[in-house]
Amino acid sequence: MPSTPDTTPGRGGAAAPARRVRVDPEGPVLVEGPVEIALDDGTVARSDRFMVAVCTCRRSRAYPWCDTSHRRRERAAAPPEEPKKPEEGNPS
Numbered sequence: 770m771p772s773t774p775d776t777t778p779g780r781g782g783a784a785a786p787a788r789r790v791r792v793d794p795e796g797p798v799l800v801e802g803p804v805e806i807a808l809d810d811g812t813v814a815r816s817d818r819f820m821v822a823v824c825t826c827r828r829s830r831a832y833p834w835c836d837t838s839h840r841r842r843e844r845a846a847a848p849p850e851e852p853k854k855p856e857e858g859n860p861s
């Protein structure tokens with residue numbers, strides 16, 4: 770892991786500009802990029818975008834990045850379809 774200066778207030782370092790994070794309650798966490806995310810398997814995903822949408826629902830096919838899959842809703846089960854009746858008076 771690269772060494773970075775300790776910028777914790779009170780420890781002598783200059784305060785680094787704060788990284789702004791915005792949380793969408795029904796969607797991703799929006800983070801000002803660039804961003805690196807350490808994943809469970811030990812790999813690191815990186816995005817150099819200005820604003821990065823990090824998936825929190827785990828439905829994204831591009832995980833850890835949001836691909837808007839969180840917007841998809843499951844529909845209520847549709848009632849079973851009735852078999853079509855032949856139209857009356859229409860010989861075919």
Ligand code: FES
Pocket residue numbers: 795796797798823824825826827828829834835836837838839840
């Ligand atoms: S938060 Fe958008 S796909 Fe998961």
